[in-house]
Amino acid sequence: MKLKQISIFLENKEGRLKKAINILSQSHINIRALSIADTSEFGILRLIVHDSEKAQKKLEEKKFVVKVNEVIAVEVPDQPGGLDSILEILYDSKINVEYLYAFVEKNEDKAIVVIKTENIDDGINALENKNIRLMSSEDVNLI
Amino acid sequence: MIWNQEAECMPLKEKEELQLNLLKKVVERAYENVPYYKNLFDNLKLKPDDIKSLKDIEKLPFTTKSDLRDAYPFGMFAVPEEEIIEVHTSSGTTGKPTVSGYTLKDLKIWGEVMGRALTMAGAGKKDKIQNCYGYGLFTGGLGVHYGTQAIGATVIPISAGNTQRQIEIMEDFKTSIITCTPSYALYLAEVLEKNGVDIKNLNLKAGVFGAEMWTEEMRKTIEKRLNISALNIYGLTEIIGPGVAQECEEKNGLHIFEDHFYPEIIDPNTKETLGEGERGELVLTTLTRDGMPILRFRTKDITSLRKEKCGCGRTIVRMERITGRTDDMLKIRGVIVFPSQIERALLKIEGLEPQYQIIVTRPGHLDELEVQVEASSNLFSDEVKHVEEVKKKIESRIHNEIGLRVNVTLVEPESLPRSEGKAIRVLDKRDFS
Numbered sequence: 001m002k003l004k005q006i007s008i009f010l011e012n013k014e015g016r017l018k019k020a021i022n023i024l025s026q027s028h029i030n031i032r033a034l035s036i037a038d039t040s041e042f043g044i045l046r047l048i049v050h051d052s053e054k055a056q057k058k059l060e061e062k063k064f065v066v067k068v069n070e071v072i073a074v075e076v077p078d079q080p081g082g083l084d085s086i087l088e089i090l091y092d093s094k095i096n097v098e099y100l101y102a103f104v105e106k107n108e109d110k111a112i113v114v115i116k117t118e119n120i121d122d123g124i125n126a127l128e129n130k131n132i133r134l135m136s137s138e139d140v141n142l143i
Numbered sequence: 144m145i146w147n148q149e150a151e152c153m154p155l156k157e158k159e160e161l162q163l164n165l166l167k168k169v170v171e172r173a174y175e176n177v178p179y180y181k182n183l184f185d186n187l188k189l190k191p192d193d194i195k196s197l198k199d200i201e202k203l204p205f206t207t208k209s210d211l212r213d214a215y216p217f218g219m220f221a222v223p224e225e226e227i228i229e230v231h232t233s234s235g236t237t238g239k240p241t242v243s244g245y246t247l248k249d250l251k252i253w254g255e256v257m258g259r260a261l262t263m264a265g266a267g268k269k270d271k272i273q274n275c276y277g278y279g280l281f282t283g284g285l286g287v288h289y290g291t292q293a294i295g296a297t298v299i300p301i302s303a304g305n306t307q308r309q310i311e312i313m314e315d316f317k318t319s320i321i322t323c324t325p326s327y328a329l330y331l332a333e334v335l336e337k338n339g340v341d342i343k344n345l346n347l348k349a350g351v352f353g354a355e356m357w358t359e360e361m362r363k364t365i366e367k368r369l370n371i372s373a374l375n376i377y378g379l380t381e382i383i384g385p386g387v388a389q390e391c392e393e394k395n396g397l398h399i400f401e402d403h404f405y406p407e408i409i410d411p412n413t414k415e416t417l418g419e420g421e422r423g424e425l426v427l428t429t430l431t432r433d434g435m436p437i438l439r440f441r442t443k444d445i446t447s448l449r450k451e452k453c454g455c456g457r458t459i460v461r462m463e464r465i466t467g468r469t470d471d472m473l474k475i476r477g478v479i480v481f482p483s484q485i486e487r488a489l490l491k492i493e494g495l496e497p498q499y500q501i502i503v504t505r506p507g508h509l510d511e512l513e514v515q516v517e518a519s520s521n522l523f524s525d526e527v528k529h530v531e532e533v534k535k536k537i538e539s540r541i542h543n544e545i546g547l548r549v550n551v552t553l554v555e556p557e558s559l560p561r562s563e564g565k566a567i568r569v570l571d572k573r574d575f576s
Contacts, residue, residue: 007525009518011555037527041534042553044527063556065518069525098526116525 002070002120003137004052009065010036010043020045020064027058033114035101046101048073048114071116072123073135078104078111086113086132093126095119146262146294147255150402151457155450158458159197162405165430167194170203173436176221179214180438200407201416205426205439208233211241211381219435220244227434232280233380234565243282243380246434250289253383256400257290260389263398263455264351264374266320270296271346273313275323276354277564278302282384283354287322290386296320303327303564306334317346325357325365325373326566329497332368342370351376353385355565356465358483360490362394364497375464381440382427388462393454396461403431406460407439408448411469422447424469425462443469473503473569475510480545482568485514488544492537494521500559505573512549514541517556 010016017036024031024047033048048071049055056066076082083102090097096118104111112135117123127134145151153161171191173180183204184190193202211219219242220227228247232240245253266272272291276283284302291298299316301309303323309331312318321328328350335342347369353376365373377397378385387404388397399406404427408417411424425442429435446462453461467481474480482501490497495516502513514537522533530553537551560567 005525007523009523009530009553009555011518011553011558013555016555039527039531042530044525044530046525063558065520065523065556067520067523067525098528 002124003048003073003114003135004068005071005114005116006047006049006052006055006059007067007069008045008047008059010045012040012042017043017045019062020059023058023062023064024049024055027054029055029058033101033103033112035099035114037099046099048103069116070120071114072120072127073139074113074115074127075110075133075135075139076113078109082111083113086115086127089126089130089132090115090117090123093122095123095126144262144265144267145456146259150400151259151398151459153402153458155458158401161402162430163194163197165402166197166200166405166428167191169428169430169432169436170194170438172221172433173438177219177436179210179218200405200428200439203439205414205441206437207441208241208381208443212239215239216242217244219437221436222246222434229285230280231282231285231380231384234281240280241381243384244434245432249383249432249434252403252431253286253386254289254293256383256386256403257286258293259400260376260386261287261290261296261320261351262294263389263391264320265349265372265392266291266294266296268295270319271299271316272296272320272322273299273301273309273316273318275301275303275309275321275327276385281564282378282380283322286378286384286386287351306331310335310338310340313345313347314340319346320349320351321347321369321371322351322376324354324562324564324566325352325361326355326562327564328352328365328369328373329361330561332365333496336368342368345370347371349374351389353377356467356471356483358466358486358490359464360487361497364490377462377465379427379442381437382429382442383432387427390464391453391455391457395453396449396463398453398457398459398461399448401459404428405430406448406462408446409441411441411443411445417447419450420447422463425465445469471569473501473571475503475512475547478545478547480512480547484544485541486568488540489514489516489537492540494519495537496556498557498559498561499568501569503569503571503573510573512547513552514549515552515554515559517559518553519556522553 035046037044098116100115102113227244229245231243274287278284349372362373375390377388388399390397407426408423417423425444444465449461498517500515
């Protein structure tokens with residue numbers, strides 16, 4: 001129950017973010033969710049897209065450094081407490097969260113939280129044991 | 144394979160007799176025909192007769208690049224201009240370039256020493272040599288060209304640039320030997336890999352790389368990525384061009400063709416002549432050139448000499464790989480640093496593309512060293528902490544090598560300049576005025 005995420009290295013130079021996004025839009029790739037981690041020296045742009053393979057290929061053609069890795073996607077009700085209950089499960093199982101970000105689904109009253117835990121499989125196990133439904137890429141695309 | 148058995152395997156005594164003979168002749172030639180040398184000798188009350196032994200060479204003054212610049216363009220010629228049938232220049236990046244002039248006989252000598260060099264790298268009649276050194280005033284292109292013709296191999300005079308075409312030719316013509324700068328060899332490897340070419344399908348067996356400094360680690364990288372034997376060639380425009388010395392398959396020093404070029408090592412500060420095995424500045428004297436004899440030229444290259452016979456059978460003296468120049472040397476916060484040390488550190492890190500640039504600044508009162516390194520997917524991660532770990536690892540390796548803390552900046556792939564000639568690795572932005 002893993003989702004593919006692409007990460008893109010961005011040098012702290014003018015226009016790099018715009019260039020990366022532009023390449024994706026030119027290739028008709030839709031971005032479902034996005035997050036940027038920035039440091040004083042570089043940034044990492046993380047994206048959930050429809051077609052990670054195509055996105056990676058197009059970006060690498062233009063000399064971007066790209067990595068594809070797997071993350072967990074959890075559906076939570078779009079109301080206070082949604083995220084809290086998920087995090088509680090993870091903390092109780094002593095699972096470290098590396099980062100997370102969220103996006104809202106259009107047709108439903110739900111939010112999707114994208115989580116990277118230190119060990120993905122441990123994270124999945126902890127959540128499934130508490131009957132939390134994890135989203136697969138099909139689930140995310142269909143909504 | 145040895146091109147000139149007699150010259151390259153000469154017994155010591157015979158060699159020294161020959162050298163002394165030639166030295167006496169060239170000193171006389173310089174004195175009689177080059178006003179610069181005549182004046183110099185007269186001022187120092189020296190005469191060609193004063194050379195009675197090889198050690199007497201130490202009586203002679205040095206010639207520096209600056210002296211050659213002052214003689215621009217043709218002040219160092221020992222023959223009437225019409226007897227000079229070819230000229231080359233060094234890459235005058237600071238001030239006027241220096242000119243090298245060749246008579247017909249000099250060109251034959253150049254072909255001979257280059258023939259020896261290429262043979263040492265395994266070249267023979269059946270080989271196709273793809274020459275990516277620049278053709279023109281630069282001595283690289285024509286040097287290899289003449290050497291190839293001397294041994295009867297086939298030269299592909301493609302010169303530098305147009306990498307896609309280089310690769311096409313390499314595949315179609317079945318190039319067996321490639322000659323270019325080591326940084327260009329690395330770039331070729333990059334492009335071949337990107338194009339998905341199976342290196343084992345190429346006919347390449349060896350490369351003769353020079354015109355810039357490179358490390359043992361760089362050699363291993365090139366050998367692995369191009370599946371060839373990567374050998375070092377040394378030379379300089381002022382002396383003849385490439386062909387002063389060449390590395391053999393033992394890969395344990397470069398053989399100097401000392402029946403044509405007489406080497407010495409001096410302490411660059413005291414100018415005292417140093418002994419075998421001691422590291423210092425290489426000084427060269429041309430023994431056989433007619434057009435432009437040069438006495439005791441200070442090359443500014445740092446190396447040491449070894450006289451014992453090599454495993455390849457040659458008796459001619461070996462110089463170690465050049466790892467620094469007296470003027471390449473950076474002084475950062477009082478510590479001497481050579482760019483090759485940084486290259487060495489980078490190449491020890493797995494997965495790192497050795498594409499880098501060193502930037503020296505002095506933002507406040509202290510020198511700062513920034514090393515820009517190109518990011519690659521091997522080193523990248525979705526997590527900031529991993530990327531920072533990589534950065535710290537590189538910084539730590541460099542620190543181990545040079546004893547100084549540096550700041551490493553990861554930059555995007557192919558954002559650092561690639562060169563077909565000498566790679567510019569250091570940008571010194573300090574204002575020393």
